[in-house]
Amino acid sequence: MREAAMSPETGFLDRPNPPTQYYAVVDALLDNEYTGLLPIKDGGKQAALKGWNDPKRRHRSREAVLHEANRFAYFGVAIVCGDVIAIDIDVEDEAEAARLEAIVREEVAGEPLVRIGRWPRRALFFRASEKIATAxxxxxxxxxxxxxxxxxxxxxxxxKPYYWCGRSPLDTKHAELALITSANVKRLQKRLKARLETMTVATESENNKPINCLVADGRDKLLRDIIFAIWQQGIDDVHKLAELGWREFELQADLRRPKRSGSTSWAFEDALEKARYTIKRAADGDIVRGFGDSTLRYQPRFESFAQAINTIAAFGRWFAKSQPETAVELLPPAAVKISQLMLCLCRDDRGCFASVETLVRLTDYSIPHVKRVRATLVSRGYWSRHRYGKGRGHITEYRPCVEFTVAEAKKVSFPGAWISSGVGGDDQASASSNFKNENSNNINEHLNLTFLVARADGEEK
Known part of the structure; x- marks a missing residue:
């Protein structure tokens, strides 16, 4: 790759308005004897036709190809590989991309055509001397x-348009392409493999995995999680959400393997579909963004339940401190936090349908911990669980048991517990004030409740 041919700001050729549409390039490609032309969906990489790999497409008449170009006039164009071989360099680091290109040029004689999509990634085009399989x-x-x-x-x-560094198929006949053989490919793969073995494995990621470790299983969930995480950052535009999500997905996922069906490859349209679904779920109220300055609030009708949970937890902490020799079943701060969060996620007239994954994202707790805590809330009768449907498609709803929980809280009586709603025992009002500040701090500090505030008629209580 000639550095002088590149724009230092964008990495693209300083060349105005390269052609992007089928109708604009079809004549030149046919004149230069390129076969297997294929329309590509606008703004993507997905073929617009099924059966694109049918060998018969290589032997179509000029009239048939022109008719197709007229039908898909404003689509992009791909070349079905076979007679043409492309070596696609797919790394983000500029120096590494340049090293890979240098290895290719050393192993294959001649000057390849170089096409640039997203810098520093690039594809080098050759002419096949024999059948060469994809690798x-x-x-x-x-x-x-x-x-x-x-x-x-x-x-x-x-x-932006795909660009060519110097020559392109529009001014280069197929027979003029640099020739590549199976022997070239074998030597090239051997050198590239040796390069990996001699490289120092970088482990700068949070989980200490090599940076070249790509996700192969669970890619659908990975894409969904990436889109959701980006949406959490405040991105509400569908196309921007999909673009950022796809960019991150390309870095984390192994896209060399097709989808589970084995017949289709991953494409930008998959990210777009996930982005649309995420925005729809947000509009329907099925998902919410993280706390951030008390953005999550429970409905005023749940105030007594929330305070009852606070009281039960605060009593357990006070009792454990004042009478350490007596065994007491504590309600941990995590249970209070998750209970309050589930209150915030309750729908208008129903319960909470939030998944474990949603609670994990909003609390930073582990999945096993969230499961244990939620099971504790159910086993003690503070929340009830209702399951609808069967199998993998079932839905689970959690409802707060308001009357039972408030009744349990009213049994609690200990010095100085201060609860704004008055829930916490009939003799709370006459309790010694010496303990009020200490226990109030226990509730606020140890139970971490300051980020959840009830709203009444749109105003903070």
């Missing part, structure tokens, strides 16, 4: 039989 490696793909490569169009993440 995948760490940071690169050899796109041969069974693959296609986008040549002209709009990149789904940058929103």
């Amino acid at each position: 995948h490696g760490d940071g690169y793909d050899i796109l041969g039989a069974g693959s296609y490569v986008v040549c002209f169009g709009i990149h789904p993440l940058t929103g």
Whole structure:
């Protein structure tokens, strides 16, 4: 890659308005004897036609291809690999991308065509001397039989056209492409593998996994979680949400393998679908953003229940301190926090349908811990659980047991517990004031309740 040919700001060629649409390039591509032309959906990488790998497509007449180009005039264009081989360099680090390209150039004679989508990623185009199968490696793909490569169009993440460094298929005949053989490919793969073995494995990620460890199983959930996490940051525009999510997904997921069905590859449209679903769930009130300055509030009708939970937990802490020799079943601060959070997630006239994963995201607790705490709330009768449906499609609703919990709180009597709603025992009002400040601090500090405030008629209590 010639550095002088690149824009230092964008990494793209300083060349105005490259063609992006099928109708604008089809004549030149046919004149230069490129077969297997394929329309690509606008702003993506997904083929617009099924059966694109049918060998018959390579032998269509010029009239048939022109008819297709007229039908998909404003689509992007890909070339089905086979006669054309593309080595796709798929790394984010500029120096590493340059090293990979240098290895390719050393192993394959001639000057390849170089297409740039999202800098510093790039694809090098060659002419096959024989059938070469598609192969995948760490940071690169050899796109041969069974693959296609986008040549002209709009990149789904940058929103800018694909560019060519110098020559392109529009001014280079297929027969003039640099020749690549199976022997070249074998030597290339061997060198790239040796490069990995000699590299120092970087482990700067939080979980100490190598940075080149990509997620292969559970990619659908990974994409959903990434989109949700970005939405949590305040992104409400569907397309921006999808773009940021897809960019992160490309970094974390192994996209060399197709989806579970085995027939389709992952594409930007998958992120767009997840983004639309996330925005819809937010509009329906099924998901909420994190706390952040008391953004989560429970309904005023739950005030007595919330204070009852506070009282029961505060009493347990006071009793354990004042009478350590007596065994007492404590309600831990995590139980109070999760109970209050579930109150905030209750729907207007129903209970809480939040999943364990939602509670984990909003509390930073582990999944096992959230499960244990919620089970404790149910086993002690403060919350009831109701299950609808069967199998993997079932829905679980949790409802606060207001009358029972308030009744339990009224049995509690200990010096100085100060609860604003008056819940906590009939003789609370006459309790010694010496203990009030201490126990009030216990409730606020140890139970971490300051971020949850009840609203009444839109005003803070």
